[in-house]
Structures are given as structure tokens and as C-alpha cells.
Amino acid sequence: MLKSKAGFMAKKFPHDEFDDVASHGGRHRVRRTARIRALEFLRILVAAIVVAALAYVGLKFVDAGNLFTSSTTPVAKVSETDIAKGLEITVLDATGVTGTADIAAKKLVDAGFNVVAASELAGDNSTKAKVPNTVVYYFDKADKLAAAIIAKRLGAFPVKQSTAYAGAVTAVLGSDFK
Numbered sequence: 001m002l003k004s005k006a007g008f009m010a011k012k013f014p015h016d017e018f019d020d021v022a023s024h025g026g027r028h029r030v031r032r033t034a035r036i037r038a039l040e041f042l043r044i045l046v047a048a049i050v051v052a053a054l055a056y057v058g059l060k061f062v063d064a065g066n067l068f069t070s071s072t073t074p075v076a077k078v079s080e081t082d083i084a085k086g087l088e089i090t091v092l093d094a095t096g097v098t099g100t101a102d103i104a105a106k107k108l109v110d111a112g113f114n115v116v117a118a119s120e121l122a123g124d125n126s127t128k129a130k131v132p133n134t135v136v137y138y139f140d141k142a143d144k145l146a147a148a149i150i151a152k153r154l155g156a157f158p159v160k161q162s163t164a165y166a167g168a169v170t171a172v173l174g175s176d177f178k
Contacts, residue, residue, distance in 0.1 A: 084146035089113055090167040094121040094131035095175055104154060104173055111153055121172060131174040137162040138169050 089108060093101035098120070105118035121131070134157040138147035144159065147169045151157045154171060155178065162170075 084113055084149055084169070087114060087143060087146050087168040088116045089150060090165065090170045091115060091118040092121040092165075092170060092172045093119065095173050095177055096130045100173055100177060104171065104177070108150065108153060113150065113153075116167070131172060132176065133158070134172065134174040134177045135160055136169065136171045137165050139163060139165065139167065143168045 091101045091105045091108070093099075093104075101118040101120065105115045108115050134154065136147045136151040136154070136157055136159050138144050138159065138161055141161065144161070147159045150169055150171060151159050154173075157171075157177075165172075
């Protein structure tokens with residue numbers, strides 16, 4: 001045995017089947033010409049177009065089945081009385097003229113609203129209170145739209161939130177109410 005840099009190595013190896021393999025001959029494929037490259041590119045381009053067309057047709061088919069859209073049922077229009085339906089409306093007269101609350105309440109009842117009370121706004125020592133401006137008050141923020149509709153029915157008066165009145169909507173008629 002000879003000593004090499006890597007360590008001990010045998011002087012002669014026995015002959016086996018790996019010694020009879022043909023030597024490597026280099027590159028074994030055909031050289032690609034410009035024509036072959038162009039045909040390859042066209043094949044890939046045609047395949048991509050076919051895949052894109054199939055995807056487009058498939059998505060159109062799925063879309064036609066309305067799988068990704070909501071139903072197209074028409075939404076019924078909601079009337080003003082439907083918005084305020086069921087809300088308890090109180091009408092308080094602060095005009096100083098007797099019977100004004102009854103007139104306003106009748107106007108609202110005829111329009112389909114639920115008026116539960118129509119009375120005079122009591123002042124100090126049970127005297128009639130006078131307020132210069134008509135205001136429609138709502139108790140909860142959810143009732144703001146209903147209060148605006150009622151204010152419009154009475155004559156386009158301002159709407160404010162207040163917890164001073166127990167009802168959902170309270171119309172306080174002032175001297176400007178006609």
C-alpha cells in the first residue's frame with residue numbers, strides 16, 4: 001500500500017463491471033434553432049389562450065347561475081306611517097289656546113299615527129304654559145326618523161332628543177303652530 005495525501009490507498013484495484021462503461025461523450029441533445037424556439041413559444045401561447053378561454057366561459061356559466069349575487073327581489077317601499085307605527089305619540093299644547101292639541105292629534109291620527117295623549121302642557125301652579133316655538137322631542141335615538149316625520153306632518157318643526165318626556169315621541173306645540 002502506498003501512502004497518499006488523503007491516507008492509505010491500495011496500489012491496484014480489482015477489475016469490475018464499472019470499468020467497462022463507455023466514456024462520457026459530451027452533450028447528447030439536438031441544438032435548438034430559432035424555428036424550434038418559435039414553435040415552442042406558439043405551443044405555450046395556444047395552451048395559455050385555451051386555458052384562459054375555458055376559465056372565462058366557466059366563470060360566465062357560474063355567474064349566470066347567480067351563485068355569487070344576492071337575490072334581486074324588489075324591496076317594498078316603506079311609508080312614513082310604517083316607520084312611526086306602534087310608537088306612542090304624545091301631543092302637548094303650549095300655545096295658550098284651548099283645543100290646539102286636539103286639532104294636532106286628529107291630524108296625526110288621520111295620517112295613521114298612534115297618538116296616545118293630547119293635552120295641555122301644565123305650567124307653574126297648574127296654569128297653562130306658553131312656549132314660543134313648536135318642537136318635536138324623541139326619547140331614544142332610534143326614534144329620530146319617526147320624530148322627523150311627525151314634525152314634517154305638523155308643519156316642518158325642529159326635532160330634538162330629550163329625556164324630559166316619557167313617551168317615544170312628544171310634540172310640544174308652541175305659539176308658532178297654526
